[in-house]
Amino acid sequence: MTGFKADDIAKVCLEKFKSLPKNGKPENGKQWTVLAAFVQENQNEDQETMLKVVSLATGTTCIGSSQMDPTGKILHDCHAEVLARRAFTRYLFWEISKIQTSNNPSIFVHSEENKCLKLKEGISFHFYTSQTPCGDASIFPIKTQNFQKDSSFIVKKRAGTDDGSPCLKHRRLENLDDNFSGGLSYASENDLNRTGAKSVPGETADKLGEGLDYHEVGVLRIKPGRGIPTNSMSCSDKMLKWNLVGCQGSIISIVLNQPIYLKSIVIGKCTSNFQALQRALANRFDISGCENELKDSTFRHNRPEILLSGLEFEFSKPVSSDSLLKPCGSSFVWCDVLPCSCEVVAKNGYRLGAVKKTQGLPQSVCRVSRYSMFEQFTKVLQDLKMKNFATNVETELLPEMDYSQMKALSKCYLSTWKVLRNNCLENWLQHDRSLDNFTLDK
Numbered sequence: 001m002t003g004f005k006a007d008d009i010a011k012v013c014l015e016k017f018k019s020l021p022k023n024g025k026p027e028n029g030k031q032w033t034v035l036a037a038f039v040q041e042n043q044n045e046d047q048e049t050m051l052k053v054v055s056l057a058t059g060t061t062c063i064g065s066s067q068m069d070p071t072g073k074i075l076h077d078c079h080a081e082v083l084a085r086r087a088f089t090r091y092l093f094w095e096i097s098k099i100q101t102s103n104n105p106s107i108f109v110h111s112e113e114n115k116c117l118k119l120k121e122g123i124s125f126h127f128y129t130s131q132t133p134c135g136d137a138s139i140f141p142i143k144t145q146n147f148q149k150d151s152s153f154i155v156k157k158r159a160g161t162d163d164g165s166p167c168l169k170h171r172r173l174e175n176l177d178d179n180f181s182g183g184l185s186y187a188s189e190n191d192l193n194r195t196g197a198k199s200v201p202g203e204t205a206d207k208l209g210e211g212l213d214y215h216e217v218g219v220l221r222i223k224p225g226r227g228i229p230t231n232s233m234s235c236s237d238k239m240l241k242w243n244l245v246g247c248q249g250s251i252i253s254i255v256l257n258q259p260i261y262l263k264s265i266v267i268g269k270c271t272s273n274f275q276a277l278q279r280a281l282a283n284r285f286d287i288s289g290c291e292n293e294l295k296d297s298t299f300r301h302n303r304p305e306i307l308l309s310g311l312e313f314e315f316s317k318p319v320s321s322d323s324l325l326k327p328c329g330s331s332f333v334w335c336d337v338l339p340c341s342c343e344v345v346a347k348n349g350y351r352l353g354a355v356k357k358t359q360g361l362p363q364s365v366c367r368v369s370r371y372s373m374f375e376q377f378t379k380v381l382q383d384l385k386m387k388n389f390a391t392n393v394e395t396e397l398l399p400e401m402d403y404s405q406m407k408a409l410s411k412c413y414l415s416t417w418k419v420l421r422n423n424c425l426e427n428w429l430q431h432d433r434s435l436d437n438f439t440l441d442k
């Protein structure tokens with residue numbers, strides 16, 4: 001159990017958002033968006049704890065599969081949760097770079113064997129989002145105005161558990177449907193809260209029937225896009241991945257002794273459901289089948305506390321479908337680094353304000369894009385003189401590498417993810433490998 005309550009964590013995120021510049025934030029009374037953030041908890045030797053927001057982002061857009069970019073300079077997925085995690089990675093780069101300077105304490109220290117870095121004792125992380133993540137977490141029973149008592153739903157779903165349908169193979173938790181229905185209390189619900197995220201090819205497709213028969217639960221889903229379909233997994237799926245291989249991403253795994261897992265996930269005041277969140281973000285898959293293959297790894301199945309806050313984000317999506325508020329097209333990204341902690345991403349995945357002529361040039365590329373993160377991490381490794389690290393790659397060779405070669409250095413991360421994909425997440429949509437073959441501009 002974390003010592004902090006949901007509202008404590010939500011409050012620091014909302015206050016941080018308020019304190020940041022207006023550019024890129026939604027227009028008051030006209031637009032809505034989603035806010036997400038990573039919060040660091042520091043516990044000192046006297047067991048005193050404090051919270052600090054370390055990255056934060058807003059956003060609801062995701063560009064279509066036909067616009068995928070092989071240069072790494074365009075941000076594809078601009079949902080707040082995903083951007084906040086990218087900004088969190090940038091914060092981790094910054095903290096790693098501080099390890100060389102004694103007057104600026106870092107959250108990392110060298111491990112005992114001096115072969116990699118580890119988080120200092122007493123540091124942990126929470127995640128906040130103002131709205132239920134898209135995808136599986138958004139599917140739960142609700143009561144509509146045309147409510148009629150209907151208990152057939154539970155009977156039907158339980159029967160489904162035994163019908164051998166591909167969605168409920170051994171890899172899924174046997175009590176998935178119990179998690180979903182949450183017991184008899186849901187017998188009075190007659191409709192489902194819906195998600196725009198469609199199931200991934202290979203997973204069981206939604207029935208699209210009436211009321212409770214609309215969606216299939218527990219399946220992997222593709223993020224909804226406006227217009228052209230996207231190639232990005234839903235936020236529920238990406239967050240489930242954080243609970244398996246950590247939030248630090250592949251390249252930082254090269255220098256860390258173990259993954260960074262979340263202590264809690266806090267959902268702001270919105271239409272949400274505790275059981276659906278638990279199912280979607282942590283409990284959907286049973287990885288016990290691959291425990292043997294993972295026994296020597298530092299990766300585990302993390303089950304963060306799910307906390308619901310009563311505090312509402314001022315620019316939340318309106319509940320009423322009659323509302324005239326529109327989603328804000330741009331995304332705001334901030335992380336606790338110096339300099340240039342804030343930036344605004346336009347709908348096209350470049351920095352807001354970048355004109356056609358400058359697209360692809362450094363001034364148009366966001367610092368949380370894959371290209372820029374690759375550039376920053378190369379510098380971090382060069383500064384660390386990483387010969388000591390497990391990779392054994394000569395520092396001089398780093399700028400010659402392409403992004404896929406850099407990612408390939410994170411051997412444990414990649415092999416763990418491969419085991420998980422082969423055993424539990426075989427329909428996970430992998431992006432085209434050719435999108436990772438970019439190098440840094442000379």
Ligand SMILES: [Zn+2]
Pocket residue numbers: 079080081133134234235236
């Ligand atoms: Zn999302």
